[in-house]
Amino acid sequence: MIEIACKKTKFTYNVYHITKAFFPDEEIVQKVDEKQESLVELKFPGGSCFSLAPGDIAGELAQDAGGRTGAQAAGDENAVQDAARLHGSEEDAVQAEKRAVTRRVYRFLCEESGRELAWGTLTGVRPTKLPMQMLEEGKTREEITGFLEKEYFVTPQKAELGYEIACREKALLEKLDCRGGFSLYAGIPFCPSVCSYCSFSSSPIGAWKDQVDRYLDALVKELRAIGRMAQGRYPDTVYIGGGTPTTLEPDQLRRLLTEITENFDLSHTVEFTVEAGRPDSITEEKLAVLREFPVTRISINPQTMQQKTLDLVGREHTVEDVCEAYAMARRMGFDNINMDLIAGLPGEDAADMADTLSRIEAMQPDSLTVHSLAIKRAAKFGQEGRTIDLRSEISQMVDAAAKSADRMGLKPYYLYRQKNIAGNFENVGYAKLDKAGIYNILIMEEKQTILAAGAGASTKVLLEKPIRTEKGKEIDLVHVENVKNITEYIDRIDEMIERKHRLGVTTMP
Numbered sequence: 097m098i099e100i101a102c103k104k105t106k107f108t109y110n111v112y113h114i115t116k117a118f119f120p121d122e123e124i125v126q127k128v129d130e131k132q133e134s135l136v137e138l139k140f141p142g143g144s145c146f147s148l149a150p151g152d153i154a155g156e157l158a159q160d161a162g163g164r165t166g167a168q169a170a171g172d173e174n175a176v177q178d179a180a181r182l183h184g185s186e187e188d189a190v191q192a193e194k195r196a197v198t199r200r201v202y203r204f205l206c207e208e209s210g211r212e213l214a215w216g217t218l219t220g221v222r223p224t225k226l227p228m229q230m231l232e233e234g235k236t237r238e239e240i241t242g243f244l245e246k247e248y249f250v251t252p253q254k255a256e257l258g259y260e261i262a263c264r265e266k267a268l269l270e271k272l273d274c275r276g277g278f279s280l281y282a283g284i285p286f287c288p289s290v291c292s293y294c295s296f297s298s299s300p301i302g303a304w305k306d307q308v309d310r311y312l313d314a315l316v317k318e319l320r321a322i323g324r325m326a327q328g329r330y331p332d333t334v335y336i337g338g339g340t341p342t343t344l345e346p347d348q349l350r351r352l353l354t355e356i357t358e359n360f361d362l363s364h365t366v367e368f369t370v371e372a373g374r375p376d377s378i379t380e381e382k383l384a385v386l387r388e389f390p391v392t393r394i395s396i397n398p399q400t401m402q403q404k405t406l407d408l409v410g411r412e413h414t415v416e417d418v419c420e421a422y423a424m425a426r427r428m429g430f431d432n433i434n435m436d437l438i439a440g441l442p443g444e445d446a447a448d449m450a451d452t453l454s455r456i457e458a459m460q461p462d463s464l465t466v467h468s469l470a471i472k473r474a475a476k477f478g479q480e481g482r483t484i485d486l487r488s489e490i491s492q493m494v495d496a497a498a499k500s501a502d503r504m505g506l507k508p509y510y511l512y513r514q515k516n517i518a519g520n521f522e523n524v525g526y527a528k529l530d531k532a533g534i535y536n537i538l539i540m541e542e543k544q545t546i547l548a549a550g551a552g553a554s555t556k557v558l559l560e561k562p563i564r565t566e567k568g569k570e571i572d573l574v575h576v577e578n579v580k581n582i583t584e585y586i587d588r589i590d591e592m593i594e595r596k597h598r599l600g601v602t603t604m605p
């Protein structure tokens with residue numbers, strides 16, 4: 097067990113997550129003790145300790161801000177705050193102080209673990225948000241990569257990747273009216289069967305057959321309400337996800353798509369994605385329904401091309417099903433097909449991933465999204481008993497996927513991470529430059545209002561002007577969540593709609 101004690105609550109989040117990133121399998125307990133002298137203390141099971149005195153960072157902060165030298169900045173807590181204030185506003189000062197503390201903890205953890213993290217102290221789920229912000233402020237490549245390396249200890253390779261992705265995202269988003277428009281999401285929370293590693297709240301369609309029409313009634317009601325709220329605005333992107341939307345019967349799929357086209361003006365829509373997802377849900381009839389509508393992009397997700405793994409994780413489809421669904425979609429004219437893969441599935445090693453990638457390369461999808469299985473979930477599937485080093489194996493898989501994407505002419509265009517992902521790996525979307533999933537970027541960069549319908553769907557409203565939360569934090573995005581439980585969603589649909597009204601969907605900029 098690792099024990100963390102912080103003098104101030106403001107340090108706890110970063111210190112906890114950076115420690116967890118180094119030691120994902122360790123139990124961590126933490127407390128706040130305003131009376132302790134040091135800013136942060138860490139105690140390890142083996143007996144090693146770390147203690148950060150205020151004077152340790154006061155000088156560093158002052159020097160960073162080009163102010164007084166380290167020697168001039170005395171070693172007490174007031175000196176830390178004085179030095180932090182040299183960084184600008186009160187908020188900038190707090191951020192600079194937190195960064196300085198995290199850097200010191202990071203250096204200690206590097207020594208303790210004998211390794212470094214590719215993304216350094218950036219433990220958040222959106223590591224490209226920072227380079228994106230700096231790009232918008234007109235900063236140069238050298239300034240951005242230099243800042244990431246110096247302030248956050250990001251490796252030069254990842255700093256370049258972050259910069260490269262931010263440039264691509266910016267170029268794609270410039271084609272949209274991010275503030276004036278919005279994106280629409282509709283969720284279908286059913287799948288043919290539930291995969292053992294699933295982190296979404298999906299339900300097997302077989303058990304819900306009788307309820308699907310009732311679910312669609314509620315979904316349609318919500319979509320119509322959103323259509324009224326967003327009147328006079330155009331969706332830039334539409335995304336039907338889940339779950340697996342193609343678990344719907346052809347008539348149900350047609351009903352949903354008809355409602356969307358009738359309630360929203362799609363004349364400005366640059367992307368309309370239907371996440372077909374599981375190959376065992378795809379039929380010629382369903383793809384033909386999609387072709388009746390302005391659907392521009394679909395996903396057919398193998399996750400792996402190893403039959404033994406598909407069987408093990410309960411996907412109930414074959415490798416051949418993937419190839420057949422893909423070939424059928426191509427024949428029917430779909431010219432933008434994404435495929436998802438997962439690195440670190442139970443029982444898989446780098447050789448399995450290499451084989452999967454060679455099969456994917458033979459198919460040549462327009463985009464490829466590579467996820468890493470979160471370490472906690474991997475452990476749940478008995479991975480801990482394996483003799484291979486899972487972190488190093490996933491690392492090889494992720495590298496191989498990047499090379500494979502490059503061979504297919506696909507460039508990285510979006511990136512996100514999950515908390516507790518093994519070795520702090522990222523999930524990366526690669527695409528041909530004109531086939532990138534714009535909705536994915538909008539979700540990651542939080543640049544646009546997303547109006548979302550369906551069980552568990554999360555609406556994000558970008559406000560006209562930032563507001564202050566009760567804790568004094570300035571935010572310009574508010575979330576409105578729908579309940580996840582399907583029956584509750586159906587029964588409480590009016591409340592879901594009312595929540596959007598209350599939280600200012602109509603006050604979008």
Ligand code: SF4
Nearest residue numbers: 287290291294298339
């Ligand atoms: S197909 Fe995706 S959403 Fe459905 S159960 Fe599997 S992992 Fe979950």
